[in-house]
Each structure stands twice: as structure tokens, then as C-alpha cells.
Amino acid sequence: MGRQPCCDKVGLKKGPWSADEDRKLMNFILTHGQCCWRAVPKLAGLLRCGKSCRLRWTNYLRPDLKRGLLSDHEEKMVIDLHSQLGNRWSKIASHLPGRTDNEIKNHWNTHIKKKLRKMGIDPLTHKPLSIVEQEEEKPLKKLQKPMEQTAEEPTNDCLTKDSNSKNMFMAMNLEYGVEEVPTIDPECLELICNNSPTSSSSSNESSILKDFQFPDFDWSDYGIDNNNHHNNNGVDNIMENNVMSLWDVDDFSSWDLCNII
Template sequence: MGRQPCCEKVGLKKGPWTTEEDEKLIKFILTHGQCCWRAVPKLAGLLRCGKSCRLRWTNYLRPDLKRGLLSEQEEKLVIDLHAQLGNRWSKIASHLPGRTDNEIKNHWNTHIKKKLKKMGIDPVTHKPLVSNPSDQPQSLQNQHQQKEEQSCSTISADAAKTPSADDFIDSVITEAKEDEDRTSYMANASMLDTIEVTDINSFCTDEVPLIDPNDILVACPPSSSASSSSSSYNNNGGSSNNFFQELQFPDLDWSYGEFGNHSDGGNQHIKMWDDDYFINWDFLVDNVDDKTLMVDPHPANSCQRSALDQSSWTNEVVQ
């Protein structure tokens, strides 16, 4: 009785991903696109549940992900959106190209929350922390007031600098609330320019990246993380770093450890998907060992396959 588990858990691996697992997953997704996550581990030869594969891909392996700390602009946008949307991280993330809900959620819990509290603002209500301001010394009240004004002023200053940023935020909030379709959002996407979000093209975590093969912003991870977070940035267990280096993308530097300072100026433009974009993908596809795998010369198209196509490829591969 009860709910069926998402997968047969017996014999499935858990915990940090290894380089080999990452390779398998990347190769599989690049070759087939995303579909039917439950089938992915079986077809890709992974001892993981589909859920785990999906998370690994969307939160870490997707090539269009930005890495590193959120910029001030992004942080402000997150705060604004959170004030309106609450903990709807995926909605918030959908307006920050290259950022995942998990990343934003983590950043909120570890950084922004503290920042707001320090400023005397309740991170939940976005209002001054003290419930009864009269209990508070006048100096503290002033401090809160100042901080709040400061907070508002920084945002409004930005708004002054980028006049349509507020409009944009309003529009995306309205859009999120009304659950408008993504198309209408894309129509307004150009407004993102005003808040210095680099990639204004369609962004959806459930798609293989449909990025414009131009520059995208790849932020360096925190230097601390480069040395810490062993499961990810260096080659202990979950590292994909070496793998990416081995792939030898032209003009692409994956050597996180060399990025150094990451605070604000830490973001670096890396020409990740240049004119040879598809050649790079081809390179990967060519290196897929399993010759039985279907090869799509334009993996980016994979995401645009219809549900029918996707079911048919699944069947083909299964067969």
C-alpha cells in the first residue's frame, strides 16, 4: 500500500556523483536530449534514480549554468521577487538566466537571509524585524529606518539608473502570479537588458540549453568553494571539472581554481558557445562509446522534440 517509490531504490547509488557518472549522464543528454527521466539512468547505464539524474543535470551539469556568487543586481532581483512571490524559488529562478532554484534557495538561506536580518529586515515579511517598534530604543529605530531607506534607495537608485527595472520586476511578478504562459514572458525578455542579465534568451530548466551561441556569463565560483565543496569543484567524487577540461572546449576555461577573486568583479565573460558551438557538441557526440545511441547532430534541437518524438526515441533506444 501507500505511495509507490519514485524508483526501485534497491541497488541504487546515492550521494555525490562521480566523474564517470557525470560523463555518462552528459553524453546521454547531449545525444538524446531530455526526456523520460525515469528511463534515463537505465539507458545511460547509471545506477541512479531518474530524479537524481534530473537534479544533477539541472542543478549542476547543464552547460548554460552560471556559477559563482550572485551579483548584486541578481541579489536585488531575488529580494524583490521574493518579497512578492515568497519561497517560490523556481519562479524566481526562471527570471535569473543561468541560475537554478536550488542555487537561489541556498544563496537566500546562507547569504541574503543574514544580510536582511543584519539590516533589521524580516526575510520572511520583508518588513522591519521588531514587532513592536516602541520597545526599541530610538536610535535603533532610526537605524532600522535608515537601513530600510538605504535598502530601498539602493534599489530605487538602481531603478533610476535603469528606469525600467521596476517595471520589469512588476511585470514578471504579475506574470508569475497570473501564471501566464512563457511566451508572453519572452516577449518582455528584452527588458532584462536593463538589469544587466547577460543571457536574455529563453531559459527553462527543463530544456537542454537553447542558448544563443554567443557569449554567456560564466561566473567563477567562490574561491572557498573552489577549494572546499570537494564533491563538486575539485575532483573528489562529484567532480566534473576534469571531465570538462578533458573535453577541451575551445576558448573555455574550466579551471575554477585559477579564477581567484570572485567578489563582484569575479564574473568573467567566457566565450563558451562560439561559432564552433555545434562542432563542440559533435565532438562530444562523436565520443559516445555506445554506437547504438541515436546521434542528433544538433543536440540543442533535442529539447524541441515533440512529446511524440520523445516517446518514439525512448522506444527506439529501449529496443
């Protein structure tokens, strides 16, 4: 029978959002809150489909969003979480306040993948590339089975499937639950984050750090040593008054929107 499109696409605008559209959507959401995205474009006076509005809001307009590159610590978390969750970007993003799944996905594909490969780690399996290559030489059946399981139940199965492997990431995470977000070998991650010339921590690190907003965020909650957290207290002080970036996403259903602007 075919599914109807989410909205009537005739006459709807696509492509980049203009400043005026942003303003309209922002004003509407801040005034009325998030409800029924299908109705938002009409009510807000936008020639967009509801889906597009939702994406624009969640990926760009949300006031709690951080801007700028992911910090080294955030990268570590992403790598660690990816080793447990696979490509479940929204789940990963839920552990990184102020970051969107789209942002993390993009960062993974453009930065972290390269770094891991450069470190000799397969970004898909988080195993050393040498082991992955060995496995690829084995009959396909042996390889396919665990990969399928990973896709279906990555949280636990991706751990158990490697119970006999040399996966350094997996092995270190075996005893933790997902919510505890354990760290992986700090030395290894330091190498990943610091040794690559493409790393955000390279020559322009100091300027980039100024874009990060980590006030009041206790990295130890995520199993990350605060000692490794770059000292950007000065930036923190500046940001402290207007940062909402560390709120739980779920809190957003109840914020006092009008106070933000």
C-alpha cells in the same frame, strides 16, 4: 494504499556523483535530449534513480549554468522577487538566467537572510524588523491570517496584505506585475549588497566578478540600471563565445546539443 517509490531504490547509488557518472549522464542527455527521466539511468548505464539524474542535470551539468556567487545585481533581483513571490524558488530562478532554484535557495538561506537581518529587515516578510516585532506582540490571529494568504497566493496577496503597512519593498512594487521585475529602492539595496562584511562585493569582489557571465544581458529588461552593472567587458569578451547562460530555459528543449561539445 501508499504510493510506490519513484524508482526501485534497491542497489541504487546515492550521494555525491562521480566524474564518470557525470560524464555518462552528460553524454546521454547531449545525445538523446531530455526525455523520460525514469528511463535515463538504465539507458545511460547509471545506478541512480531518474529523479537523481534530473537533479544532477538541472543543478550541475546543464551547459547554460553560471558558476560562482550571485552578483550584487542578481542578489537584488532575488530579494525583490522574493518580496513578491515568497519562497517560490523555481519562479525566482526563472528570472535569473543560468541560475537554479537550488542555488538561489541556498544563497538566500546562507547569505541574503543574514544581510537583511543585519539591515533590520525581516527576510520572511521584508518588513522592517521593528514592525515585525510589534506585530508579533499582537494577538496571533491577526498575524496568522495574512501569512496564510501569502503562502497560497503570494504574488498578489502579499502585496495587498501590506497595503497599509510600512513595508518599503512591497509598497514600491505595488504597481508592477511579477513579470516586470521592478527594482526596489536602489539605495536600500546598495546598502544591503555593499555594507555587509559577508557580502560578495567585499574584499575579493574583483576576483569574484571574473566568475560572472553577463554578456548581452540587458538588465534594464529587469528594471535594473545598467549603469550599476559592474564593468566586466573584458570578461565578457572572453566568455562571449562559449556562454549559453542567458538562454531562456525553455529554449533547451530544442538546442542542438551535439554542437556544444
